[in-house]
Amino acid sequence: MENLSLNNEEVLFNNGNSQTGKRNDYLEWEDYFMAVAILSAQRSKDPAKQVGACIVSEDKKIVGIGYNGMPNGCSDDELPWVKNQADELDNKFAYVCHAEMNAIMNKNTYDVKDCTIYTALFPCNECAKLIIQSGIRQIVYLSDENKNKKSILASKRMFNLAGISYRQFESKRSEIVINLRQPEAH
Numbered sequence: 400m401e402n403l404s405l406n407n408e409e410v411l412f413n414n415g416n417s418q419t420g421k422r423n424d425y426l427e428w429e430d431y432f433m434a435v436a437i438l439s440a441q442r443s444k445d446p447a448k449q450v451g452a453c454i455v456s457e458d459k460k461i462v463g464i465g466y467n468g469m470p471n472g473c474s475d476d477e478l479p480w481v482k483n484q485a486d487e488l489d490n491k492f493a494y495v496c497h498a499e500m501n502a503i504m505n506k507n508t509y510d511v512k513d514c515t516i517y518t519a520l521f522p523c524n525e526c527a528k529l530i531i532q533s534g535i536r537q538i539v540y541l542s543d544e545n546k547n548k549k550s551i552l553a554s555k556r557m558f559n560l561a562g563i564s565y566r567q568f569e570s571k572r573s574e575i576v577i578n579l580r581q582p583e584a585h
């Protein structure tokens with residue numbers, strides 16, 4: 400809660416630049432981009448894993464956002480979301496588009512050359528191919544939880560060969576709270 404007993408100078412000293420009054424607890428660029436990826440993941444219908452991705456140009460503009468979901472025109476209610484069926488055709492993996500693929504396909508620019516992709520999960524080998532072919536140069540990932548899977552090892556092999564850098568996301572913040580209620584009137 401705001402401390403109303405502080406005078407103006409103290410407020411400026413605590414919250415911002417005392418010369419100009421600028422806020423200093425604004426979101427860092429990296430936190431902003433990863434938060435957009437994570438927010439986008441909340442749109443996913445996958446009960447087991449929600450993944451989001453956000454593509455950013457060299458001049459820090461968001462040029463594509465995606466999350467894991469079924470292909471356009473294929474109803475979420477008709478294709479399977481499970482993964483434990485004996486028949487491959489009854490499992491989600493045959494159908495679901497990964498967050499990174501969707502972010503690339505949803506791009507709102509001519510291309511994504513030299514961009515960075517912020518993604519909640521390290522890209523699989525199929526998305527790695529798309530990332531490389533699309534011209535993206537850098538990957539910032541939140542989780543590397545599948546790091547021992549063959550698909551991820553293949554991704555890293557291709558990224559290393561193609562000279563694409565990847566690093567795990569780090570932040571001073573542990574959370575960002577989004578309040579969807581109207582701010583209380585003062």
Ligand SMILES: Nc1nc(=O)n([C@H]2C[C@H](O)[C@@H](COP(=O)(O)O)O2)cc1CO
Binds near residue numbers: 482
């Ligand atoms: N990088 C990724 N981006 C993604 O969008 N996914 C998606 C595919 C599935 O919908 C889900 C993984 O499901 P599961 O294997 O944890 O039940 O996450 C998965 C990975 C992992 O490489």
Ligand SMILES: [Zn+2]
Binds near residue numbers: 499522523524527
């Ligand atoms: Zn993938």
